[in-house]
Amino acid sequence: MTIKVGDKIPSVKIKHMTKDGVKDITTDEIFGGKKVALFALPGAFTPTCSAKHLPGFVQNAAQIKSKGVNTIACLSVNDAFVMDAWGKNQNVGENVLMLADGNAELTKALGLEMDGSGYGMGTRSRRYSMLVDNGVVTQLNVEKPGAFEVSNAETMLKQL
C-alpha cells in the first residue's frame, strides 16, 4: 500500500557515500527529530532527473532550509557509487543528501515502486516529493507516470 500523509516512514536501511566509502543509513537516522524534504526519481543521469528535478532542489536548497528544513534528500533506486557520481556531476555539494536505495527496499516499503523493465531499468521509484517531520509524512506529491508537475522544489517551497 502506498504511504500517505499522516503515516510514519517505515524503518529501513539504505546506503549513502561517505568519505570512508559506502555506509548504511537508517530511516531513523535520516528522519528522527528532523524536518526532511525528500524527493525521489526514476534514475540518476536520466534527462528529467538531471535537467530539472535535482537541479531545482540544489538551486532552492538555501531557501528550503531557511524555512526550517534540516535535510534535503534525493532518493533513487541506484547504488551509492552511481548516486555519488551523479551528485558530483550535478555539483550537489552539501546541499542535497544523495540516498541510494539500490535494493528498492525503502521505495517498496513506501509502496512507491514502479516497473521500469520496459525501459531496461528494472524496479525503480516513482517520481515524488514529500515533507517528513520527525518521521511522519506531512506533505506528499506523487507524479503521474512520466509527469514532472507537482514534485519540484518550487511546489515544496510553497508547502512550507
Added chain:
Amino acid sequence: MAIKVGDRIPSAKVRHMTKDGPKEMTTDELFKGKKVAVFGLPGAFTRTCSGQHLPGFVQNADALKDKGINTIACVSVNDAFVMDAWGKSQNVADKVLMLADGNAEFTKALGLEIDRSDVGFGMRSQRYSMIVDDGVVKQLNLEKPGAFEISGAETLLKQL
C-alpha cells in the same frame, strides 16, 4: 547454468545510448558475424570497475582490434543513462561499446548473475571477460567473487 566455452550466446536484448536516446540491441546484432571481446562487471562507477577494469580495455582497445576483434563491449546491470555517463567520465569514446543490461536479462541468460543485495546493489553481474566469435564463446574468464585477476584486457590480449 553458467555459460561455458563452446556454448552459443543466448538471445537477449540489452540497451545502449545513441544520439537519439537509449535503443535496444539484440545479441544477434551484437555478435553475428563478428569477433567480440565482452567484459562484464558489477557496476558502473565502482572502484575496481572504474579504476582498473574499464580503463584497461580502453587503453588496450587498439591492440585488441589489431588482433581481429571487431567490437569491445562492456556490460553491466545498470541502465543506459548510467552506462553512458560512466563511459563519458572514463573517456571511452567509440573504443568500447557500453551495454546496459538494466533488467539483468542478458546476464541471467548467461547464468552469470550474482545477488549483491548485501551491498545495496540488487542483482548484478559477476566480473568476467570472454571472446565471442560469431555468437560462440571461445574464451571465458570468470573471476571469483571480489577478485580482479583474470578478466583484464591484458589476459584477453594473450588469448587472441
